[in-house]
Amino acid sequence: MTTTQEPQTAAVEPTRGTRFTGWAANYIDERTSISGLVKEVGRKIFPDHWSFMLGEVALYSFIVILLSGTFLTFFFQASMVPVIYDGSWVPLKGIEMSAAMDSTLNLSFDIRGGLLMRQVHHWAALLFVASIGLHMLRVFFTGAFRKPREINWIIGFVLFILAMLEGFTGYSLPDDLLSGNGLRIIDGMVKGVPIVGTWISYLVFGGEFPGTDIVGRLYTVHILLAPAILVALLGVHMLLLIVNKHTQFAGPGRTNDNVVGVPIMPVFAAKAGGFFFIIFGVIVLIASFFQINPIWVYGPYDPSPVSAGTQPDWYIGFADGALRLVPPGWEVELGVFTLSLNIMVPLLILPIFLALVAFYPFFEAWVTGDKREHHIADRPRNAPTRTAIGAAGVTFYAVLWAAASSDLIATHFKLTIEGVINACQVLLIIGPIIAYFVTKRICLALQKKDREIALHGYESGRIVRLPGGEYIEVHEQLDEYERWKLVSYSDYKPLMLRPDAKGRITFGQRLRAVASGWFFEDRIEPVTSTEIERSHSDH
Amino acid sequence: MSKKSEAPSNRKAGRRSPLATVALLTIGLLSTGGAYALFTTSATAETSAAADAQIEEGGKLFAANCATCHGMALQGTSQAPSLIGVGAAAVDFQVGTGRMPLAATGPQGEQKPVQFTAEQISALSAYVASRGTGPGIPDEKYLQGDGDAAVGAELFRINCAMCHNVAGAGGALTEGKFAPPLSGVEPAYIYEAMVTGPQNMPVFNDHNISPEDKANIITYLKFLDNTTSVGGFGLGDIGPVSEGLFIWIFGLGAIVAITVWLTAKSN
Numbered sequence: 001m002t003t004t005q006e007p008q009t010a011a012v013e014p015t016r017g018t019r020f021t022g023w024a025a026n027y028i029d030e031r032t033s034i035s036g037l038v039k040e041v042g043r044k045i046f047p048d049h050w051s052f053m054l055g056e057v058a059l060y061s062f063i064v065i066l067l068s069g070t071f072l073t074f075f076f077q078a079s080m081v082p083v084i085y086d087g088s089w090v091p092l093k094g095i096e097m098s099a100a101m102d103s104t105l106n107l108s109f110d111i112r113g114g115l116l117m118r119q120v121h122h123w124a125a126l127l128f129v130a131s132i133g134l135h136m137l138r139v140f141f142t143g144a145f146r147k148p149r150e151i152n153w154i155i156g157f158v159l160f161i162l163a164m165l166e167g168f169t170g171y172s173l174p175d176d177l178l179s180g181n182g183l184r185i186i187d188g189m190v191k192g193v194p195i196v197g198t199w200i201s202y203l204v205f206g207g208e209f210p211g212t213d214i215v216g217r218l219y220t221v222h223i224l225l226a227p228a229i230l231v232a233l234l235g236v237h238m239l240l241l242i243v244n245k246h247t248q249f250a251g252p253g254r255t256n257d258n259v260v261g262v263p264i265m266p267v268f269a270a271k272a273g274g275f276f277f278i279i280f281g282v283i284v285l286i287a288s289f290f291q292i293n294p295i296w297v298y299g300p301y302d303p304s305p306v307s308a309g310t311q312p313d314w315y316i317g318f319a320d321g322a323l324r325l326v327p328p329g330w331e332v333e334l335g336v337f338t339l340s341l342n343i344m345v346p347l348l349i350l351p352i353f354l355a356l357v358a359f360y361p362f363f364e365a366w367v368t369g370d371k372r373e374h375h376i377a378d379r380p381r382n383a384p385t386r387t388a389i390g391a392a393g394v395t396f397y398a399v400l401w402a403a404a405s406s407d408l409i410a411t412h413f414k415l416t417i418e419g420v421i422n423a424c425q426v427l428l429i430i431g432p433i434i435a436y437f438v439t440k441r442i443c444l445a446l447q448k449k450d451r452e453i454a455l456h457g458y459e460s461g462r463i464v465r466l467p468g469g470e471y472i473e474v475h476e477q478l479d480e481y482e483r484w485k486l487v488s489y490s491d492y493k494p495l496m497l498r499p500d501a502k503g504r505i506t507f508g509q510r511l512r513a514v515a516s517g518w519f520f521e522d523r524i525e526p527v528t529s530t531e532i533e534r535s536h537s538d539h
Numbered sequence: 540m541s542k543k544s545e546a547p548s549n550r551k552a553g554r555r556s557p558l559a560t561v562a563l564l565t566i567g568l569l570s571t572g573g574a575y576a577l578f579t580t581s582a583t584a585e586t587s588a589a590a591d592a593q594i595e596e597g598g599k600l601f602a603a604n605c606a607t608c609h610g611m612a613l614q615g616t617s618q619a620p621s622l623i624g625v626g627a628a629a630v631d632f633q634v635g636t637g638r639m640p641l642a643a644t645g646p647q648g649e650q651k652p653v654q655f656t657a658e659q660i661s662a663l664s665a666y667v668a669s670r671g672t673g674p675g676i677p678d679e680k681y682l683q684g685d686g687d688a689a690v691g692a693e694l695f696r697i698n699c700a701m702c703h704n705v706a707g708a709g710g711a712l713t714e715g716k717f718a719p720p721l722s723g724v725e726p727a728y729i730y731e732a733m734v735t736g737p738q739n740m741p742v743f744n745d746h747n748i749s750p751e752d753k754a755n756i757i758t759y760l761k762f763l764d765n766t767t768s769v770g771g772f773g774l775g776d777i778g779p780v781s782e783g784l785f786i787w788i789f790g791l792g793a794i795v796a797i798t799v800w801l802t803a804k805s806n
Contacts, residue, residue, distance in 0.1 A: 050798040057794055091692040091759055108769070115770050126786040127794075134791060177696065177705060178778065271801070278797055286790055291770035292782050297706045297763075299696050307700040307778075308710025308718065314783025405780040407711035416646070416715035 040242075046268045047248040047261035051142075054135040056272065060279040061128040062234070068121040069223070075111055077103040078219035080175065080212040089296045097175070097300030100215045104174040104295055119287035125170060126292075127283060129163045129315040136160060136357075140390050142377035144247045145361040147370070152240040155233055157358045162230045164315050169222040171293075171313050175215055178293070180301030181310045183214065185320070192343025210303065247377040250488040252481040256375045311404055321403030322346035325425050353396065360389075367515045368492050381450070382489040384443035385519040391439035392432035399428045440522070447524035453478065454486045454527045455535040477536075487527040494520045558587070590665065597666025600659055604640050613670050618644075625735065626673020627664035632731035634660050638738075646715035647738050674734040681754040682726035684761035691759030694752055698743065706776035707760055712739055722764055726757045 014022070029035045046052065079099040085092045087102070088109040097105075107114035136156065139145055145153040172179040187209045191197045206213030245259050254260050262268050298307065312320050323346050330342040364386065380387040402409065403424040410417040457475035465471050478486070495516035499505050602611065608619035615621030622629075633639035634655055638648040655663070668675065696705055704710045707721035716739050721729070733753050736742030748756070774781040 048802045050795065050802045053798040053802070054795075057791075057798070091688040091762055093689050095689055095693060119770055123786065123790070126782060127790050130786055130791050131794070134795075177700075275797075275801065279794065282790065282793055282797070286786075287771075289771045290785065291768055291773050293779075294706070294769065294773070294776075296769065297776070299692060299705065302696070305696045305700055307696070307705040308702050309704045309708065309777045309780070311779045313779045314786070317780075317783065408777055408780050410711040410715070411709060411717050414715070417711045417713060419715075 042264055044242050044264040044268075045246065045259040045261045046264065047246050047259060049249060051138045052246060053275065054131055054138055056275060057131040057279055058128055058135055059234070059238075060276045061124045061131060061283065062230075063276065064124040064280055064283050065121060065128055066227075068117045068124065071113075071117045072107065072121055073223060075103060075107050075114060076100070076173070076219075078173065078216050080210075080215050085300075092296060092299065095300060098215065100173060100175040101295070101300045104176070108296060116284075116287060119290075119292050120283055122170075122292045123287045123290070124283045125167050126313060126315075129160075129167055132156075132160050132163055133315075137390070137394070140360070141380040141387060142247065142249075143374065143383055143386065144377055146374040147365065148373050149240075149244050149247075150361040150365070152237060152244060153361050154358060155237045155240065157354075159230060159233055159237060161354070162226055162233070166222060166226045166230065167313055168316055169218045169226065171316075172218050173215060173222060174293075174295045175301050176295035177298035177301055177305060177307060178295070178310060180210060180303070181306050182312050182316075183210065184303065185312075185323070189323075189343055189347055192340040192347065194337070194339060194344070210301065245375065247375055249377050249379070250485055252484055254376065256373070259375070309408060311408075314401070317404035318397055318400040319346070319350055321400035321406075321424070322350055324406055324421060325400070325403050325428060327425065353393075357393065364519075367512065367519050369495065369512070369516075370490075370492070374490070376488070376490075378489060381443040381446040384440045384447070384522065387443050388436045388440035392436040395431045395435040396428065399424055399431050403428075444522060444524060450486045451524055451527055454483050455531060483532070487532075489526055491523070491526050492516075492520045493523075593662045593665045594669045595666075596659075597662035597664070597669075600655070600663050601666050604654075605663075608641075613667065622667050622670070624671035624673045625667060626671075627668040627676050628674040628731040629735040629737065630664040630667045631660060631676055632728050632735060632737055634663055636728055647717070650719065674731070677727055677730040677734070677753075678750070681730060681750050682757060683754070684726060684758045686751065686755040686758035688755070688759045688762045690752065691755030691757070691762075694748060695756050695759055698748065699756070702740075704777065706773070707763060708776040721760055724760070726761065729757050729760060730754075 077099040081099045082096050083099050083102045085095050085097055085102055085105060087093075087105050089105060092105065104118070107118055109115070139149075139153065139156070168182070172183050187201055187205065190201045190204065193200065201209065204214070204217075205211040206217075246261070248254050248259055248261070251260070262271070311317065323343070326342040326345060330340075330345065332339040332341060378386075380390075403421065406420040406424065407417055409415065409420050457477040460474045460476045462474045463471055464474055495513045497505055497509060497513045500509070601609075601613075605622075608616055609622050610616050610619075613622040630639075633648070635653065637651040637653040640654060641648050642651060653660075664676065667673075695707075699707075702710050702712065702718035703721055704718075709720035710718050712718060718740070730753055731737075732740060733743040733748065733756070734745070743753070774785055
């Protein structure tokens, strides 16, 4: 690239600007040897598919969060010292509240741009976690977590957990009624842990809930600890992204050994810069027009009132839903101890669910026994069992999520809250099973359709009458490029149980054979070139 | 039909002297205290004749529209509670907001277009009040919305928000019942709801929340009604659920649309 441009640049006398950038680049390179890095990173290729930009959305909304959050720290007081509010919001004048709440109200009403920054920060946080979620779904359903990207999946998963932690600690900082209620639920969950629960609660809150320490502690987590880990892991995440390269969908010229797209320098960098400002703009637009977390309506935290419609931000909703779905009476009295299964069960189910998400790549790698590197993204239909498992997981999560708003579903759709809860309880068990089978059948059907189209072309809608009087519909054949997209996917067969070198069949092998059978028993084989040739000679 | 409905009220009126009714009413109202000052002044001697006519008119309306369920003597039936002692405030609230007469039995009587004119509602209220002492129509001075909004807001959060939501957006109760949204509700109805505890709502009597504090609560609700939503559209004031749905559907939806648009041309 540089060699082809040299004659052109030589013909033109370098301007003062070009001379300066040249000098500056040279100055920096001589002192940092950065050119090697730029050469390496600058040739990083980004494929053009919209779903590959979701991670970018998360990154850019995180930058927006950092910028707006820095502004907020200039004015926020992370203290629970009681003060009397004397700001602009009339319905709270003269009310005692913590300095945290007071300063958040001042940010909202009396500091120029404060409310906009608060709303930008909060909306960006919601978008951050949402885009991470969508990004994870994309990676999962295209199989982009396969070797060599398993570690990056784990790092991404930790980033997701950290994002939720950031979100929840931020939600709790203003010390308004809603955030206090949220903390009370956390306190209740911690206290539900047998034996040590109460001790941990006292440790976290510095005494009896709510105490006077928690806002300060959460603040340290929110602005120092969690962001530091988050930024560090984000760096590793992106470094691994460069090392592993992007995946890409199958297509002409796209192989397992290359990446087709635009290089980071200069095309992608320019596009990405523009995209960052688009994301920033969308967030600011939303923050300007839509209210979020009106703490002035919630008022200062007081342990006695709980408002109707008290919910956490969306990403904690699944945990709230899990608590709501526990049937009544799940408490066992063992002498002087009460075993709160109503809290223990959700407290166990949620980490198990999250662990399944985190370790799925390793499970699938074990089932397939595939040690190859995979750089071609799967179309979800071409991995029916994985897609079905994903759909079941999404359904499970979605039911928990919906259950968190059971009261609002009841009022808005004129239902009984008991009915909504009971329906969610049933759906939590049945829903994933239905989703699994339906998705798997749909995937297989789509694969059959692809196979049909690859072999026989698609229906052109042109009806022709043959000399003998027979009517046929003419099928148009796909061109080579289009067919390539349909036929190129990796095919696995169920594992055949064979004795190992010592002539034994181990238990692990048997287990793997069962899992492999479950994964690959129902499958549509990719169209082979022989089949294509045979189908052509038929016509 | 009309004859039937007239007959019992005539008989009842015949049993008591007109002054006895007024005396009963006056005693009842005095016993409930200063909150009903306005009502007692209206029940003075010179207006007693008019009041009698109004009560008689109310009796006819009651017999025609309410007695099927509540009983001819307000004693209640298996379908509906007794109305003896519910007071004028209860009738004014239930009928004035269209909740009564019920269109159909259900988890709770819902608001619908009002069935009676203001005069008819006053007549019904007066009639029911004449049959037993109960909370009267609130004094205008408590309905002006000129109290202390901060005190009202705090009382609202402590006493009302668990069902009606901190922003008065309403909320779910058990078995399909619900606490209705409070935006745009007339001050008199807010006050009457507090003193009479309609349907599933508990009663907040004057010992529980003083008339002045009720006025403060009304002040806060009116403040919310009259203040433009700070920070943009409120998304139904139902908190994080609508915010979450909004960011997924419109926020992320818009951004995905942009990503599709950005990557569309090169393919």
